[in-house]
Amino acid sequence: MLFRSSVLLTPVNPWRRQACGLVPTVFTVSRRCKRTLPQWKELPMLWKSQRPEAIDLHKLRIPEAPPMRPTTRSLPWGTAHQDPFAYLENVEDPDTVAYLDREATFTDEMEKLTMPLREELLSAMERLNVTGKEAPSKPIRIKDWEFYTRNHKLSWKWGHQDSAYYRIRVVPDPTEEESSTPTEEKVLDTRLLRWRGYIVGRFVVAPNPDYFAFTVRPKDDTGTETAELWVQRIADNGTPETVTIIPSILNFVWSGDSKSIYYTVLDERLRSSKVVVRSIAYEQDNHRTGKYPYQKDLVVYEEKNPHWFVDISRSKDDRYVIIHSGSLTSSEVHLIDAQTFYHPGEQPDVVPQPVLIEPRQENVxxxxxxxxxxxxxxxxxxxxxxxxxxxxxxxxxxxxxxxxxxxxxxxxxxxxxxxxxxxxxxxxxxxxxxxxxxxxxxxxxxxxxxxxxxxxxxxxxxxxxxxxxxxxxxxxxxxxxxxxxxxxxxxxxxxxxxxxxxxxxxxxxxxxQNVHGPDYQCIRTYVVGHDGVHIPVTMICRRDMEPSDQTPLLLHVYGAYGTSMEVEFRPETLPLLERGWVIALAHVRGGSDLGRQWYIDGKLDHKPNTIRDCLAVAEWLVEHKYTNPSKMAITGTSAGGLVVGAVLNQRPELFRAALLHVPFVDVVSTMLNPDLPLTQVEYLEWGNPSEDPKTYQLMQSYSPYANVPRVNATSHAVHSDSSTANSLQWPSIMVTAGMMDQRVMYWQTLKWAAKLRANIFNSSNCVSPGDYLATNDFDMAKNGGPRNLIVRMEKAAGHFKSSDKNKRSKWEKTAHELAFLVSEVEGLDKHVVR
Structure with missing residues (x-):
C-alpha cells in the first residue's frame, strides 16, 4: 500500500474493513504480563557465511524433561484442574531457565546437522523470489497535488524496504508565474528514520495535502501492537516540520478539515477501548503564540464492555469519522461530523459528538x-x-x-x-x-x-x-x-x-523472474467430513507431476476467528514446489471460506468440527494416494497450532513431521485466567470454562496440552521394529515461540513442549539422534529415523516477530523450518552433516 500500510494487527473478524479505509474490526487477543527476562541461552543465528563444522554426535543427547510440580485449581462446581508444569509460566524460576537452556542447546546442535540443506534452501528461496524491476508507484491525487514513492536502490541489498515519499503540484499555483516548472518535494525518507533507529509503518496524507502523519516503531521492536504517531506539516519552503507527536496509538484517521487527529488507544488489558481526538490547529497555534496551556486530548468515545473493541475510519467523501465498536459476534457504529472544527482554545464548547446509527444487538x-x-x-x-x-x-x-x-x-x-x-x-x-x-x-x-x-x-x-x-x-x-x-x-x-x-x-x-506460473497448477477438491459436510481442499503442485503415495506433502490448516485459508503467495513454499512437494490448504470450519455459517460451525461448542475436518482431509489425502504418512507434514500458526496439536494427539501416525508457529496449545489455562489481558474477549470464540462445566470439559477434550498421551517405553535399539515402537508413531515436531509474544504467551509452547518431552520425546521412548547417526546406517524404510522435538524459542520475538522488514533475516529463519521439514520427510540420510 502506498499511503496507508495495513494496520499492524491481524483481523480476526471475517468482515474486514470499510470503503476508503481500515475497517473497524476486532483483533486477536494479546496476553502479556510484566516480567524481566533472565539471561538464558539464546539461539545463535547461523549465518550462511558459516562453514559446516564437525558435529560431536555425543552432544546430541535428548534433553531431560523439566520436573513436574503439579498445581491444583478448584473450579466453582467442584472439579480440580491440575497443571503439572504451571511453574514454567514464571520465566525467573530456576527450573524454567534451566529447561530453556537445555532445549536451546539441543536445537542448536540439531540444526548444525542440516546446515548445508539450510543453505541450499535459502539459496533456492532467494533465487525463486528474485523479482524484476519494480514499476514506479502510481501517483495519488489529493487536491492540487500528486503523491508517489520511490524505493531506495540499494535498500533491497540488505533486505530492507526503504523508500521516500514525494509530492508534486499538478494544478498551477495562482501566486506563481505560469511558466514556472513544478518542483518535486520530498515529504518523508524512511531510510533516514531507519538510521535514527525507527521503522516507519503507516503513512497517511490529510485531506489538506500540506499535512501528513505516520507511525514509527523502534528498529529493534519485538512486535508490540502500538506505535508512536508523528504529525507533520509541509512549510511554505517545502520542508516538513513536526506539529505534534502522540505516543502509544493503535489506529488513527484525519478529520475531514485536517485540523484534528482521531486515534485509538489500548487499556491496561491491551484492549482498544477509547477514541481520542487531538486538535492539530490548537497545537500549531500554541507553537506560534504559546498562549494556550498544554492540551489534554479529548476522549470522544469509550467502550465500557470488556468483551468489545473500538476502531475508527473516515468516509471517502470526508464527511464522517466512523467509530466502530464490536465484539467477535456483534457490532455498533457511531458517526462524527468530520468537518467539526475542534479547537479547545478558540471554541471550547464545540466538541465532536458521536451519533448512534443502530443500537447493538447480539449476533448482529x-x-x-x-x-x-x-x-x-x-x-x-x-x-x-x-x-x-x-x-x-x-x-x-x-x-x-x-x-x-x-x-x-x-x-x-x-x-x-x-x-x-x-x-x-x-x-x-x-x-x-x-x-x-x-x-x-x-x-x-x-x-x-x-x-x-x-x-x-x-x-x-x-x-x-x-x-x-x-x-x-x-x-x-x-x-x-x-x-x-x-x-x-x-x-x-x-x-x-x-x-x-x-x-x-x-x-x-x-x-x-525465475518462476514460470504455467508450470504449476491449483486443484480444488472436496472431502466429506464426519457429519457429511464437504470440506474444500486446494492442492498446489507442479503441472507435470502425477501425485502418488510417495509424494511429499505439506498440509496447511488454521480454522478460527472467521479467517479464511487464502490461496495466496507464500515465498517459502516455492522451494518445496520445485522439489516436487504438494502443498494442500484445508479450508476447515472455523474460517469463513464458505461464509458466515462455516465460521459459526467451527467455534465455541462446535470447535471439535475444526479438528475433525483437518483429520478428514489428512485421511483422505492418504486414502486417495496423494501421499502417505511417512511423506506427509502438517503446519499451523497460532490458533492453527491448536488444531495441529489436537490432531497429533488423536492420530499422530498420520504424519512424519509437524511445524507449529506460536501455537495456542494451552487454551484451558489461558481461558481460566480472566486476569490475563483480553482473555475475556475470547470467551465469544472459545467459551468461558470458569463458569460453565460443559465448556470446561469440552475444552479439556481437545486442548493439545491437556491431552498429550504417555507413550510406553521402548528399546533403545536403532533397528527396533517401527510397528511396535510407540514413539515412532509420532511425527518429529518443531515448535517456535517468542518470549515477547503478546498474544500467545511463550509458556504455552514451553509447557506443551515439556509435556511432550516427558511423555514421548525422552531417552526412554526415543532413540538419541547421536546414537542413530553414529551407526552409519540410514535405513529409513526400516526404522524411519529418530523422532525429534525441536523447540525454537526466540528471546526478542513477538507474535508477528520483529517490525523490521529485513527480508534476508526472515528468510534465514524460514530456511531453518524448511530444512527441518525436508530432512524429516525426504530423509535424514540425504541431508545431514556427519
Whole structure:
C-alpha cells in the first residue's frame, strides 16, 4: 500500500474493513504480563557465511524433561484442574531457565546437522523470489497535488524496504508565474528514520495535502501492537516540520478539515477501548503564540464492555469519522461530523459528538460508509449466515429503514466495500473463491430513486485461484479502482481498472523472474467430513507431476476467528514446489471460506468440527494416494497450532513431521485466567470454562496440552521394529515461540513442549539422534529415523516477530523450518552433516 500500510494487527473478524479505509474490526487477543527476562541461552543465528563444522554426535543427547510440580485449581462446581508444569509460566524460576537452556542447546546442535540443506534452501528461496524491476508507484491525487514513492536502490541489498515519499503540484499555483516548472518535494525518507533507529509503518496524507502523519516503531521492536504517531506539516519552503507527536496509538484517521487527529488507544488489558481526538490547529497555534496551556486530548468515545473493541475510519467523501465498536459476534457504529472544527482554545464548547446509527444487538454485525446523503451498510442482520449490502438515508438511519441494495445468491457473501463518487465496488467470496463487482451510479454520482445501482458487472480476475485485497483508493472522484492480487505462483501485484470503460488499465509490480506460473497448477477438491459436510481442499503442485503415495506433502490448516485459508503467495513454499512437494490448504470450519455459517460451525461448542475436518482431509489425502504418512507434514500458526496439536494427539501416525508457529496449545489455562489481558474477549470464540462445566470439559477434550498421551517405553535399539515402537508413531515436531509474544504467551509452547518431552520425546521412548547417526546406517524404510522435538524459542520475538522488514533475516529463519521439514520427510540420510 502506498499511503496507508495495513494496520499492524491481524483481523480476526471475517468482515474486514470499510470503503476508503481500515475497517473497524476486532483483533486477536494479546496476553502479556510484566516480567524481566533472565539471561538464558539464546539461539545463535547461523549465518550462511558459516562453514559446516564437525558435529560431536555425543552432544546430541535428548534433553531431560523439566520436573513436574503439579498445581491444583478448584473450579466453582467442584472439579480440580491440575497443571503439572504451571511453574514454567514464571520465566525467573530456576527450573524454567534451566529447561530453556537445555532445549536451546539441543536445537542448536540439531540444526548444525542440516546446515548445508539450510543453505541450499535459502539459496533456492532467494533465487525463486528474485523479482524484476519494480514499476514506479502510481501517483495519488489529493487536491492540487500528486503523491508517489520511490524505493531506495540499494535498500533491497540488505533486505530492507526503504523508500521516500514525494509530492508534486499538478494544478498551477495562482501566486506563481505560469511558466514556472513544478518542483518535486520530498515529504518523508524512511531510510533516514531507519538510521535514527525507527521503522516507519503507516503513512497517511490529510485531506489538506500540506499535512501528513505516520507511525514509527523502534528498529529493534519485538512486535508490540502500538506505535508512536508523528504529525507533520509541509512549510511554505517545502520542508516538513513536526506539529505534534502522540505516543502509544493503535489506529488513527484525519478529520475531514485536517485540523484534528482521531486515534485509538489500548487499556491496561491491551484492549482498544477509547477514541481520542487531538486538535492539530490548537497545537500549531500554541507553537506560534504559546498562549494556550498544554492540551489534554479529548476522549470522544469509550467502550465500557470488556468483551468489545473500538476502531475508527473516515468516509471517502470526508464527511464522517466512523467509530466502530464490536465484539467477535456483534457490532455498533457511531458517526462524527468530520468537518467539526475542534479547537479547545478558540471554541471550547464545540466538541465532536458521536451519533448512534443502530443500537447493538447480539449476533448482529454491521459496518457503515457514506455516499451522497445515503448510508451503505454491510450487515448480517436478518441473514445470520450471509453479509448483505443495505442502504438508507442519513436522516433515517435506524435499522427499520434499511433496504437491501443488491441481491446476492445464497452461496455468496460480501466482505469489503470501496465507495467512489460514481461507483461502488464490492469484494466478496463465492465457493471459497474471491470476486469483485462494480456497481454503477449515473454521472451525477446518484443511484436510482430507490438507491439501487443503475448497472453492475463483475471484474474478470487474472487467475481463478488467487487472493484479492482492496488497496488504498484515496481519490473519491475517479473512474479508476486499484486493488492487489496474488496467487501461489504470483507475488503481489497491483491492478488498476477503469470502471467507466470496463477495461484493465495495468497490472504492475515486481514480477518473479525465475518462476514460470504455467508450470504449476491449483486443484480444488472436496472431502466429506464426519457429519457429511464437504470440506474444500486446494492442492498446489507442479503441472507435470502425477501425485502418488510417495509424494511429499505439506498440509496447511488454521480454522478460527472467521479467517479464511487464502490461496495466496507464500515465498517459502516455492522451494518445496520445485522439489516436487504438494502443498494442500484445508479450508476447515472455523474460517469463513464458505461464509458466515462455516465460521459459526467451527467455534465455541462446535470447535471439535475444526479438528475433525483437518483429520478428514489428512485421511483422505492418504486414502486417495496423494501421499502417505511417512511423506506427509502438517503446519499451523497460532490458533492453527491448536488444531495441529489436537490432531497429533488423536492420530499422530498420520504424519512424519509437524511445524507449529506460536501455537495456542494451552487454551484451558489461558481461558481460566480472566486476569490475563483480553482473555475475556475470547470467551465469544472459545467459551468461558470458569463458569460453565460443559465448556470446561469440552475444552479439556481437545486442548493439545491437556491431552498429550504417555507413550510406553521402548528399546533403545536403532533397528527396533517401527510397528511396535510407540514413539515412532509420532511425527518429529518443531515448535517456535517468542518470549515477547503478546498474544500467545511463550509458556504455552514451553509447557506443551515439556509435556511432550516427558511423555514421548525422552531417552526412554526415543532413540538419541547421536546414537542413530553414529551407526552409519540410514535405513529409513526400516526404522524411519529418530523422532525429534525441536523447540525454537526466540528471546526478542513477538507474535508477528520483529517490525523490521529485513527480508534476508526472515528468510534465514524460514530456511531453518524448511530444512527441518525436508530432512524429516525426504530423509535424514540425504541431508545431514556427519
Amino acid at each position: 454485525e454491521y459496518f457503515v460508509d457514506h455516499h451522497d446523503g445515503r448510508l451503505f451498510i454491510l450487515t448480517n442482520r436478518d441473514s445470520p449466515n450471509q453479509f448483505r449490502m443495505m442502504q438508507t438515508k442519513v436522516d433515517n438511519c435506524g435499522a427499520e429503514h434499511w433496504r437491501e441494495w443488491i441481491q446476492l445468491q445464497p452461496h455468496e457473501t460480501i466482505e469489503d466495500v470501496d465507495i467512489f463518487k460514481n461507483f461502488i465496488v464490492t469484494y466478496g467470496r463465492r465457493h471459497a473463491l474471491p470476486f469483485v463487482q462494480v456497481h454503477c451510479m449515473d454521472q451525477t454520482g446518484r443511484s436510482n430513486d430507490d438507491g439501487a445501482p443503475t448497472d453492475r458487472y463483475e471484474i474478470a480476475l487474472p487467475e481463478k485461484y488467487c487472493m484479492v485485497r482492496p488497496t488504498v483508493n484515496l481519490e473519491y472522484d475517479t473512474e479508476l479502482v486499484r486493488f492487489t492480487y496474488n496467487s501461489p505462483f504470483t507475488n503481489e501485484l497491483a491492478v488498476e481498472y477503469d470502471m467507466a470503460n470496463r477495461r484493465l488499465r495495468s497490472v504492475d509490480g515486481p514480477q518473479l
